[in-house]
Amino acid sequence: MLLSYHITQLLMTKTLLFSLLVLFASIDLRAQVLPYAKEVVKSLSSEDFHGRGYVHDGDKIAADFIRNEFRRFGLKSFTNDYYQTFSIPINTFPGAIELIVDGDTLSPGVDFLVNYWSPSIQGEFHAFHASNFDLSSLGSLRGVLRDSRGKVLVLNQDDEERKREISEESESLIKEAKDFLRFHPQNSVSATLFIENELSGWNNSTRQLGKPSIVVVDSILKKMIERVEFNIEAEFIENYTTQNVIGYLDGENNDSTIVIIAHYDHFGRMGTALFPGANDNASGTAMMLSLARHFSENTPKYRTVFIAFGAEEIGLIGSKYFVQNPLFDLTSIKFLMNFDLAGTGDEGIQVVNGSVYRKQFDRLRNINNEFELLPQVKIRGAACNSDHCAFDEVNVPGFYIYTLGGIRAYHDVFDRYETLPFTEFEDYHQLMVRFLEGM
Incomplete structure (x- = not known):
């Protein structure tokens, strides 16, 4: 019985030692990994x-x-x-990225993002305001493009009442109109500012196309925009x-x-x-x-x-x-x-x-x-x-x-x-x- 007891104790000790070794190895592994x-x-x-x-x-x-x-x-x-x-082909922004709205300089990456396929733009421009609702029919879209020719189109958000008036069919037209403003080089505006509640994230593009377009956070705008000044340098490689x-x-x-x-x-x-x-x-x-x-x-x-x-x-x-x-x-x-x-x-x-x-x-x-x-x-x-x-x-x-x-x-x-x-x-x-x- 005494021999059996000692053997049992020895086995228990070895098991405990093995468990401790595994535990210490795990702790040591963790200690080395995070730093x-x-x-x-x-x-x-x-x-x-x-x-x-x-x-x-x-x-x-x-x-x-x-x-x-x-x-x-x-x-x-x-x-x-x-x-x-x-x-790879890549559109880059290695130089100046400046956006000044009615004399206020906005912070890149925080207040605005240049859409990553955009070309360069420099100069000061008058603003023309529209909203999604104004893009929801071909007639109103033609009017927006005519009146914003050579200006910066500021695309504001609609109020709740206007949003309710937009049909599913109109939503499709609005999307196509926005894609035209973003990507098509023949659109008549100098640039487009998309006013959004928040910035949704940036990316890189393997193409440079269309006219410059910029997303601006709504909360930083104190009043209706009148003039916009750009100094945006894009380089396509x-x-x-x-x-x-x-x-x-x-x-x-x-x-x-x-x-x-x-x-x-x-x-x-x-x-x-x-x-x-x-x-x-x-x-x-x-x-x-x-x-x-x-x-x-x-x-x-x-x-x-x-x-x-x-x-x-x-x-x-x-x-x-x-x-x-x-x-x-x-x-x-x-x-x-x-x-x-x-x-x-x-x-x-x-x-x-x-x-x-x-x-x-x-x-x-x-x-x-x-x-x-x-x-x-x-x-x-x-x-x-x-x-x-x-x-x-x-x-x-x-x-x-x-x-x-x-x-x-x-x-x-x-x-x-x-x-x-x-x-x-x-x-x-x-x-x-x-x-x-x-x-």
Whole structure:
């Protein structure tokens, strides 16, 4: 009995020690992850990186940063410099972005946004006012275009009574009229100001077309606009060279490949206005680099490829280019993970393709439940809304994951490192490590 008691005690002690080792390893992993991720996001979203767009070579500065991290972690390259280059057409705003309304200078990115396909415009113009209602019939639209010729058309919001008078058929005409004002070079106005309740977010364009159009926040306008002064410098670049950044780690078995991706590009600058892109997608890039760091210290089961894609925001161009010009056999890919918007997590994560690859999704959710990591792991079907899409189209299995809850800043000047909470980043990282190590 005494011997049996000692054996039982010894087994219990070993079990306790093992549990403590697992706990301490988990704590140590978490302690290392967040400081590194924060430094990555802080760097990528800083002024020095110019919004990781196509003004002042922001994309190239970011790519060089990522390449240096790949080198530091000992990742190998399929090319001689980790880069896969390609060319894009891009409309940029590298110079002045000034809008003065009746003598008041408005703040770019906060009070107004230049629509990203717009050409340059300089000079002072008289304003002509109209509203959606005035675009709701062909007769009134013709009158607006006639009377606003050579002026700035200020398209105000309708009051509630006017809104009720607009039919569904008229709504369609209003949309067509707005598209004409935005995009058609033959419209007779000098520029259009769209007065809105709030700015809905910016983007980049691969084309420059139409007449200049600007969205202005209604709340900053003190009275009916009479005169508008512009100094807006746009530069269209027909062939801008940008790049994907690609590295890999050998695994215990190189017959199969795990692919971990995130886009690093953002919108850059609109004149002096910086679009930092902390959550979109410096945070996803930080997750990718954190996993590269982890697997450089813990040999993965399979060869693991890490890809930082460029030109995602302008139509998933970098990932499409890679899939059309792969640097390794895509049929070897066992699974792909795409990280975007990784900086919150108050409400858990959303898993695009979760219902497509249900077996893998169930395993991911079970790991989360077992270790009590994230508030929830939500399932979603297929959606062609990020860089996984090009891989989906050639039957590469994978998830696109983004965090839920937290900040509202998105595609604007307020998506900053200082306000990004990183609420669940450590637990999110741990979940991904456990999921990938069990593939």
